[in-house]
Amino acid sequence: EMPYDNYQEWEVIEAYMEDIARRFPNVATLVTAANSFEGRPIRYMKISTTNFQDTKKPVIVIDAGIHAREWITPPTVTWAIRKLTEDVTEPDLLERFDWILLPVANPDGYKFSFTSSRFWRKTRSTDQHALSYLCPGVDGNRNYDFFWNTVGTSSNPCTDTFGGGRAFSEIETRVVRDILHEHLPRISLYLTMHSYGSMILYAWGHDGSLSNNAFGLHTVGVAMAEKIDELSLSHFPRYVVGNSVLVLGYGASGASEDYAHHIGVPLSYTYELPGLSGGFQGFHLPPRYIEQVCRETWEGIVAGARKSGDMF
Ligand code: 0X9
Ligand code: ZN
Numbered sequence: 001e002m003p004y005d006n007y008q009e010w011e012v013i014e015a016y017m018e019d020i021a022r023r024f025p026n027v028a029t030l031v032t033a034a035n036s037f038e039g040r041p042i043r044y045m046k047i048s049t050t051n052f053q054d055t056k057k058p059v060i061v062i063d064a065g066i067h068a069r070e071w072i073t074p075p076t077v078t079w080a081i082r083k084l085t086e087d088v089t090e091p092d093l094l095e096r097f098d099w100i101l102l103p104v105a106n107p108d109g110y111k112f113s114f115t116s117s118r119f120w121r122k123t124r125s126t127d128q129h130a131l132s133y134l135c136p137g138v139d140g141n142r143n144y145d146f147f148w149n150t151v152g153t154s155s156n157p158c159t160d161t162f163g164g165g166r167a168f169s170e171i172e173t174r175v176v177r178d179i180l181h182e183h184l185p186r187i188s189l190y191l192t193m194h195s196y197g198s199m200i201l202y203a204w205g206h207d208g209s210l211s212n213n214a215f216g217l218h219t220v221g222v223a224m225a226e227k228i229d230e231l232s233l234s235h236f237p238r239y240v241v242g243n244s245v246l247v248l249g250y251g252a253s254g255a256s257e258d259y260a261h262h263i264g265v266p267l268s269y270t271y272e273l274p275g276l277s278g279g280f281q282g283f284h285l286p287p288r289y290i291e292q293v294c295r296e297t298w299e300g301i302v303a304g305a306r307k308s309g310d311m312f
Helices: 010-023 073-084 091-096 107-115 171-186 214-232 244-248 256-263 279-283 287-311
Strands: 028-035 041-047 059-064 098-102 187-195 199-202 240-243 268-273
Touching: 010 028, 010 041, 010 073, 010 107, 028 171, 041 073, 041 171, 059 073, 059 171, 059 287, 073 098, 073 187, 073 287, 091 287, 098 171, 171 187, 171 256, 187 256, 187 287, 199 214, 199 244, 199 256, 214 240, 214 268, 214 287, 240 244, 256 268, 268 287
Parallel strands: 059 098, 059 187, 187 268, 199 240
Antiparallel strands: 028 041, 041 098, 199 268
């Protein structure tokens, strides 16, 4: 009942997660982490065959939809929920790992991008600055406490890369922060889904230097990209894997993948999912490609999960 031939409205995603929690009570739990600035529940699914009690199991955390207009990202996470509950074809992923799947990290912005302004990026908060009522919202991917407000970010609330009045000013980023800290020693892999560009990016994203785990980051990144490319041939460009500054050509601080790596998550990546055409239209992948992207991204997740477990 979940549509993959068109984009997924926030309410539809909510209803889907409720339905999954009802139908698979032994593995799937729906958690309301907090309410968004405008009062919408920010919800994630915990998927575990042992209710997170087996503390030796590594945890995989995936979020999407922190950037509102990147509509291709939530369906890749609802697809992951499906592949771990309704349609299990890789049972080892359930046996070996616990999962935390957050399809819409920024429900206010996501909603706003459907109802009012298709290419809205930020949250919708209005408590950050005197100008906030004129220019609401904070860029969630500049709001993490990692070299916050230093590079590729703005202190002008009227820009799309406004980092907020302080690090973690946004409830939407605090929810992800708290998930990361709650499960930290067990998290083998963190993925944050963005679009667009067919890239898998890793630390450090503020200055382009490499982390001590750069070899591991690159090896697992390439393994994920190869699996995706196998399924994606003839649809999209091949994935490019690398340090986010080197691949993107710009540094940006306060991003979630850097923060997660900085606090100790060994394998942490930003996925830039595919887009066709340039400019803002790249955020609006033609809906006929949604299912293709979900299928191929799942292949990347599977490869990354298994590698992360082997290395953990
Ligand atoms: O700029 C971003 O936040 C990401 N690109 S997007 O077009 N989805 O906005 C890239 C983030 C890369 N990671 C770091 N700079 N750490
Ligand atoms: Zn993004």
